[in-house]
Amino acid sequence: MLTYILKRLAGTIPTLFIIVTIAFFMIRLAPGGPFDSERQVPAEIAANLERVYHLQDPLPLQYAYYLANVLKGDFGPSFKYQDYTVSELIRQGFPVSMQLGLLAILLSLLIGVALGVIAALRQNRVLDYLVMTLAMTGITIPNFVMAPVLVLVFAVFLGWLPAGGWGDLKQMVLPVIALSLPQIATVARMTRANLIETLNAPYIRTAKAKGLPLAHILLHHASRATLLPVISWLGPATAAIITGSVVVEQIFGLPGIGRHFVNGALNRDYTLVMGVVIFYGALIIVMNLLVDLFYALLDPRIRYDKH
């Protein structure tokens, strides 16, 4: 297990390194970019740039300085918001984005697993078809279509929920639902397929033959094999939820990282966009690593040491 952890860590670091390196050189080579000498920037920002990026030094040294700064969690000053550094903007937005993302993952797990189990137990009957059709809809309809439709129905026509803002529970309902629908669908399909396969396994037949009640079989015998693959879903789900939250934050006007990111992209706020890319890139990679390790811990069939 320890060798596996070390191996995976060794695989993670180069990827992070590549992200930072690509970001660094992209910003250097950008035509009309912030480091283009013909570009006029306010004196204060120019002074900040000089301080942080050491523009007088040779390129390899600049790169070393930059790496050191990123390791310290310092992404430099923002290009558009003179009073903020990128790290401050990220720190401001992250709690909102994290709340939104965690709630969405939680909701996806709860409802997705429940729907998947129902569909599997009613395989090829009306309820199964209904759930699977809903799941197909959830996967197919992108959240930038679903979110406005939800706002239109529940905020504008029915007036049940607010159309934007963040803070109290009511304001959280629509963004979290809009963000989690595709994931609910994915989890439901996955759970259904796994459970159907598991229920056909000989050890489940044995449990049934012993006359155990269905609830007991599901909880004690089938749950592990069914839910393990759902854990590996958490890796890609993090990436999908982060990407989705960019849209959802935009539509509902939430003060999260995603909105900073899009505004930064539209305003050509180079350092902000780059900081968010590195931050989210690192987050996704670390999540993937944790999920893999967790999976290895839970699944006794996996003996990574032998590889």
Added chain:
Amino acid sequence: MTSTDTSPKHADTVAKGLSPWQLALRRLARNKAATFSIYLLLAIIIVCIVGPAISPWELDAVDWDHIGAAPDLVSKHYFGTDANGRDLFVRTLQGGRISLMVGLLATAVSFIIGIAYGAIAGYAGGKTDALMMRFVDILYALPFMFFVILLTVYFGRSIWLIFIAIGAVEWLTMARIVRGQALSIKQRSFVEAAKVTGASHSAIIKRHIIPNTLGPVIVYATLTVPQVILFESFLSFLGLGVQEPMTSWGVLIAEGAAQMESAPWMLLFPAAFLAVTLFCLNFIGDGLRDALDPKDR
């Protein structure tokens, strides 16, 4: 496909033996959802190509008498107009052309890169294979959506950038699939035979390896098209994709979402076109997978 078991025609075909492709086509034709989706998708494509010519309105023409007007047959604004008085029927179909074109072209690009890369890695095997696939693994872990947005910040927003960016993302999975297939195909005796007859490596890859990987690759390509369309719409929705005067479903949905309280049709029509297209492509992909994958029978 239409013949019954007792008809002599069917007996003939059975006697001759059916190729795996013919069998797959039969299975596909029996899948009602997939068949219906194929016809519906064809209808959407034809409407997108022909539709703008039928309407009297141009893509950018402003109708000062109907600004933000609801759908109406008399004024020939079949889908209504947007807040600038531009005809939404024409804009939706023109946007559809762009969305579908991006979907097909970018998939084709990723198809070609992925097949070539995967076939070479799988056929070469050993260290070359390990190195090539490690590279794919690293790219796989990068958050691509964010890099694409980073690219649009640096190089401006253009449709070519979208092609390149999407092509660069989507070939990874294709390469993995082809490589896995190629690894097993190269062990087969017909490849040995080709080697014995003195065929070159490139000829073996082209004539023997690639044609035999096509089944799963076609399935995956069909499922890639909706992903690509979604990707493009996502970027365009954020204002980072297709730019004026061009339009796409993502752009129209963004405009519609901004106006949905006063003019819900602006959201409704492009969203419906996008959703139906994605549905069709997903059903066709699923149908093809069931038809081509012998594992499920």
